[in-house]
Amino acid sequence: MARKSVTRSTKLGPEERAAAIASMRDRELDILVVGGGIVGTGSALDAVTRGLRTGLLEARDFASGTSSRSSKLVHGGIRYLEQLDFGLVREALIERGLLLQRIAPHLVKPVRFLYPLTKPVFERFYIGAGMLLYDAFSWSGGRPPGVPHHRHLSKRQLAKAMPGLDKDAFIGGLTYYDAQVDDARYVANLARTASFYGAHVAPRVRVEGFLKVGERVVGVQALDVESGERFEIHAKQVVNATGVWTDDTQAMVGARGGFKVRASKGVHLVVPRDRFQSKIGMILRTEKSVLFVIPWGRHWLIGTTDTDWNLDKAHPAATAADIDYLLEHVNQVLAVKLTREDVEGVYAGLRPLLAGESEQTSKLSREHLVAHSVPGLVVIAGGKWTTYRVMAKDAIDEAVAALDGRWSESVTQDIGLLGAEGYQAAWNKRARIARAFDVHRVRVEHLLNRYGVLTDEVLELIKERPELAEAVPGADDYIQAELVYAASHEGALHLEDVLARRTRISIEAWDRGVSAAPVAAALMGEVLGWDADRIQEEIENYLRRVAAERASQLEPDDAAADRVRLEAPDISTILAELPSAADAPVATAPKPGSAKSAASRTTRAPRTGRTPQAKRPAAGEGPR
Numbered sequence: 001m002a003r004k005s006v007t008r009s010t011k012l013g014p015e016e017r018a019a020a021i022a023s024m025r026d027r028e029l030d031i032l033v034v035g036g037g038i039v040g041t042g043s044a045l046d047a048v049t050r051g052l053r054t055g056l057l058e059a060r061d062f063a064s065g066t067s068s069r070s071s072k073l074v075h076g077g078i079r080y081l082e083q084l085d086f087g088l089v090r091e092a093l094i095e096r097g098l099l100l101q102r103i104a105p106h107l108v109k110p111v112r113f114l115y116p117l118t119k120p121v122f123e124r125f126y127i128g129a130g131m132l133l134y135d136a137f138s139w140s141g142g143r144p145p146g147v148p149h150h151r152h153l154s155k156r157q158l159a160k161a162m163p164g165l166d167k168d169a170f171i172g173g174l175t176y177y178d179a180q181v182d183d184a185r186y187v188a189n190l191a192r193t194a195s196f197y198g199a200h201v202a203p204r205v206r207v208e209g210f211l212k213v214g215e216r217v218v219g220v221q222a223l224d225v226e227s228g229e230r231f232e233i234h235a236k237q238v239v240n241a242t243g244v245w246t247d248d249t250q251a252m253v254g255a256r257g258g259f260k261v262r263a264s265k266g267v268h269l270v271v272p273r274d275r276f277q278s279k280i281g282m283i284l285r286t287e288k289s290v291l292f293v294i295p296w297g298r299h300w301l302i303g304t305t306d307t308d309w310n311l312d313k314a315h316p317a318a319t320a321a322d323i324d325y326l327l328e329h330v331n332q333v334l335a336v337k338l339t340r341e342d343v344e345g346v347y348a349g350l351r352p353l354l355a356g357e358s359e360q361t362s363k364l365s366r367e368h369l370v371a372h373s374v375p376g377l378v379v380i381a382g383g384k385w386t387t388y389r390v391m392a393k394d395a396i397d398e399a400v401a402a403l404d405g406r407w408s409e410s411v412t413q414d415i416g417l418l419g420a421e422g423y424q425a426a427w428n429k430r431a432r433i434a435r436a437f438d439v440h441r442v443r444v445e446h447l448l449n450r451y452g453v454l455t456d457e458v459l460e461l462i463k464e465r466p467e468l469a470e471a472v473p474g475a476d477d478y479i480q481a482e483l484v485y486a487a488s489h490e491g492a493l494h495l496e497d498v499l500a501r502r503t504r505i506s507i508e509a510w511d512r513g514v515s516a517a518p519v520a521a522a523l524m525g526e527v528l529g530w531d532a533d534r535i536q537e538e539i540e541n542y543l544r545r546v547a548a549e550r551a552s553q554l555e556p557d558d559a560a561a562d563r564v565r566l567e568a569p570d571i572s573t574i575l576a577e578l579p580s581a582a583d584a585p586v587a588t589a590p591k592p593g594s595a596k597s598a599a600s601r602t603t604r605a606p607r608t609g610r611t612p613q614a615k616r617p618a619a620g621e622g623p624r
Contacts, residue, residue: 010418010454012192012201012491014528020200021224024055024233029200031399032057032220032235034207034249037067038183038385040241041190042392042412047239048199049415050396050408055233056199057222059206060570061497062191065314066243067385068184068501069349071268071292071303074099074108074386075178076137078115078283079290081130088367089134092386094141100179101146103389103416104186106423106452110147111180111295112280114162116170116333124172128152131176147177164276169333175280180294183385184501185450186417188490193417203491210238210253210377217253217376226493237399240379241392243352244313253377259369261381263313263350265558267322268303270345270507275300276334284333291329297477299344299508302326309350309558314570317552317561318348345507346553354382370394372402389413419452426453437462439469443479450482458485468523474515475505483520487527494571495521495538496545512546544568 024032031047033040036058044056058064076093077085099108115131117123131150138145153161153173161175195201204225211219211232219234242249244263273295282293294301305322323346331337354369368383368391380395393410400407426433427448434441437459447455461481462469468481486492486502498520499513500506506513513520517539525535548568555561 010192010196010457011489012195013488014493016195017202017491017493020055020195020202021205021231023200024202025231027053028219029053029055029233029235030403031055031237031239031396032233033239033241034220035241035243035245036060036062036187036191036203037065037241037243038063038187038190038388039243039380039383039391039395040239041187041194042388043239043241043380043395044199044201045190045194045197045415046389046392046396046410046412047399048194048197049411050400052396052400052407054194054199055235056191056194056201057205057207057220057233058203059225060314061203061493061501062491063184063187063501064497065245066349066352067187069266069268069316069347070183070385071266071294072180072183072296072301073111073178073292073294074181076134076386077384078130078134078176078178081133085367086133086137088384088387090137090140091390092384093134093138093145095387095389096147096179097138097141097143097145098389098413099181099386101143102414102420103412104181104189104420106419106449107186107189107417108179108181109449110177112175112177113292114153114158114173114175114280114282116158116165116173116282116284118170120171124152124174127174131174134176147179150174150176161280162278162282164278164335166333166335180296182450182504184504188502189417189419191491192489193415196418201491204493207249207252212253212376215375217374236376236403238377239395239399240373240377241395243381244350246352246379246381248313250373250379253374259371259381260355261352262355263309263316264353265307265309265316265322265348265350266304267318267326267346267348268301269323269326269343270296270347271300271302271338271342272344273298273300275338275342276336282333284329286329291326293330297508302330306351307558311558311562312566313350315562315565316348316350317549317555317558317565318346319555319557319561320553321556322348323553344510345512346549347507352381352383368394370398372398375402417452419454421453423448423452426455433459443469446477447482457489458482461485472503472505472516473519474511474513475503475509477508478503478505480519480523483523484527487524492524493528495524495542496571498524499542506546512549514543514546517542538571541569541571 030052032055033043034057044054048054074096076089080089115127135149153175155172158173159167191201206223206225207220208223209221210217217238219232222233223230240249244261246261281295284291289306292303305325309316327338370380373379378395378399380391383391389412430444430448431441434444447458451458458481461484470480472478472480483498486498490502492498492502499516505516521535521538545568548565552561552565555564
């Protein structure tokens with residue numbers, strides 16, 4: 001059978017993952033990207049759409065680190081204007097327009113914010129001038145910004161727009177628009193889009209070392225965490241897009257990236273939308289940074305903190321002090337104060353900041369840097385979620401410069417993600433779609449804003465099994481078909497992947513997904529071939545995660561919270577402890593041009609027990 005040159009499939013399920021691993025193991029890649037966060041998946045799409053043979057490895061799940069724990073904003077960063085970082089703001093606003101109108105209109109949506117005023121005349125003039133500049137930058141990319149311009153509000157207009165505010169807190173305000181996104185869903189979609197164009201994409205494959213010829217990196221030593229198989233992947237260029245793990249990954253090759261990455265912890269609270277009345281979000285100044293109050297469906301997101309973090313990078317923990325800090329600051333402007341009992345969910349993420357002279361993480365650079373740290377290895381670090389496409393382009397530009405021959409320029413500014421093409425037409429006929437599939441129109445709107453035109457694939461599952469149209473227990477915003485689809489099409493391999501990232505049940509539900517877990521595990525098990533024991537193990541592992549997170553949020557400081565959070569082992573840690581992961585021989589990849597068969601390199605071993613884990617994974621996912 002002739003080998004397919006381009007995947008051209010919207011699926012990223014277990015079979016596609018296995019095929020991707022086999023292909024990467026068998027033939028040398030042009031580009032191998034390490035890290036399945038927003039920058040890593042963006043780099044894979046950039047590389048494969050230039051015509052390069054591309055692979056992508058992620059140690060855990062797509063967006064399992066920083067890229068799923070952001071403020072969910074696609075924004076220029078209005079606070080950077082005050083720091084005179086005009087280049088970063090302009091670049092981000094141009095990208096915001098691209099994402100809103102061309103690349104992902106089904107996933108990225110406008111959101112309106114209030115900047116409240118406490119002083120007359122001068123403050124209104126000062127902030128108004130900044131917002132005028134913000135609007136001007138948004139037009140500088142040669143296309144409309146996709147959102148309305150800023151507006152001034154009087155005190156009376158402010159009270160009408162935000163009745164939940166303390167009436168004496170502000171004298172008026174200005175409103176402006178940015179955009180928001182389900183960050184984890186976007187990354188999963190980005191990975192699928194890269195796979196659609198021919199990239200070989202594999203989550204739960206950990207890089208454990210680099211292959212070198214002399215001083216040149218020529219590939220990686222990899223471990224399939226799911227099967228325990230070790231193998232080698234050869235590549236002409238490797239891109240290190242591991243975010244807050246950048247220094248750890250660089251240490252594997254015995255080199256520094258020419259800069260150091262520091263982690264800053266940001267904590268967000270999720271509270272019900274009915275806890276205070278407002279039609280718009282809000283941005284507040286604090287003594288350290290800014291505080292956002294962001295509309296999020298039937299919820300508000302309140303964040304963020306900005307503190308140094310030097311503990312476990314995979315599971316940063318929120319403390320009682322973090323939660324109290326956010327509640328204290330938002331309560332200063334609310335008429336009816338929030339309490340801890342109002343908090344539905346809490347999540348903490350790490351920003352990868354390029355270290356500078358300042359000790360305050362809020363002052364460290366949000367710019368990104370690209371370097372060829374050693375021959376064959378490109379490192380990309382820093383930056384912000386919104387500018388991921390530019391970061392990816394710069395990283396692949398650097399890698400391509402070291403390849404033989406001439407390669408195309410980046411084309412990702414013109415490539416819509418899966419589900420984007422035809423989205424507006426699908427939205428306009430959403431009522432007809434609802435009637436055709438006998439699904440409520442609100443459900444169809446929900447699906448269109450998560451899957452775009454791929455909504456048809458989810459609805460086909462319901463057509464075959466009508467019971468999948470039922471709501472997920474404890475999370476009425478989601479239907480059961482979405483859980484099945486996550487396992488069959490979106491690369492989800494574990495229960496946590498679905499409840500924490502393909503959906504946001506773990507932070508949106510009052511019980512954080514406890515009641516949804518049995519139903520989700522059973523449905524995933526049908527797709528992934530789990531037996532009853534495996535289903536129960538997935539449920540118990542998720543429940544331990546929830547319990548550990550809740551307990552850590554009662555602790556007073558980072559050290560105590562980190563210790564409590566780590567009492568629940570990561571699923572990758574559990575799998576890595578099995579003998580096949582610890583003891584399996586290495587499957588050696590053929591050198592370029594070798595005719596050695598794939599069958600002769602298979603090293604999968606049966607799992608019969610568990611052994612102590614030797615080392616925590618170092619290579620994770622990319623920055624926001």
